[in-house]
């Protein structure tokens with residue numbers, strides 16, 4: 369686990385034949401789909417670790433500098449390149465997720481009011497989707513629903529505590545927390561995927577009732593067994609799975625708990641800023657192409673009417 373893992377499996381296929389957004393080569397590979405497994409890194413045996421985010425939420429937490437933002441880049445990259453989902457980014461610092469902005473459908477910076485408005489919009493969309501499913505006696509969105517304009521929405525938060533515990537008034541912070549909780553609790557079947565990161569693994573930021581709604585929990589180095597348990601779930605540290613045991617110099621190593629399993633120690637893949645920049649430009653180009661194609665199909669349908 370000493371070498372930083374390059375994001376090579378996916379990068380090779382994404383970037384080798386898609387050279388620049390303005391000059392794609394003809395044999396560009398099909399972009400990934402949000403329904404596909406997402407590459408996160410390697411386990412202790414060097415095996416790739418991939419998870420499927422559809423119908424799930426993910427929580428990443430750990431002390432400052434432990435590797436959360438690097439880890440968060442991986443599902444964000446996958447979602448950005450997947451033209452079959454929308455991407456909403458919330459980043460109080462603006463610079464962690466900011467490089468992905470050209471590929472995002474929505475980007476919220478440090479303004480809490482803007483964050484609350486964006487979450488209300490997502491909540492309204494979620495309710496419309498449930499009305500749509502209910503009218504068809506269906507339980508959840510599937511890939512085929514893209515034909516009806518219903519694709520997954522990925523909402524990524526880098527430092528959720530910035531909005532829920534730092535800025536604004538108490539009432540605003542509460543409003544933000546209630547909206548996030550609602551999306552996490554009810555969004556999955558409607559195709560809404562929440563991925564949240566925090567450097568404050570404490571019970572006020574991640575209460576148990578919220579933590580338990582995250583199907584994937586990724587604990588990077590934590591300062592205490594108690595904070596590791598706040599991320600992974602009570603009792604894991606006592607059973608030998610504590611992110612406090614990760615040495616501070618082991619950046620990017622964390623314990624990943626996937627639903628029903630036990631925590632697995634993994635090293636996250638690493639994307640440099642240059643790679644993120646190139647992938648974001650590619651993602652923006654792919655998404656623009658998708659929009660043009662969708663508009664053409666909609667136009668052709670309108671012509672026929």
Ligand SMILES: Nc1ncnc2c1ncn2[C@@H]1O[C@H](COP(=O)(O)OP(=O)(O)OP(=O)(O)O)[C@@H](O)[C@H]1O
Nearest residue numbers: 372432433434435436437438567619620636637638
């Ligand atoms: N998988 C990795 N491989 C190699 N280096 C890594 C990896 N993950 C993190 N690092 C190194 O650790 C540094 C800190 O990582 P990162 O910014 O993701 O931390 P963070 O937990 O998000 O910190 P903060 O909470 O302060 O935002 C990175 O700039 C990088 O140098």
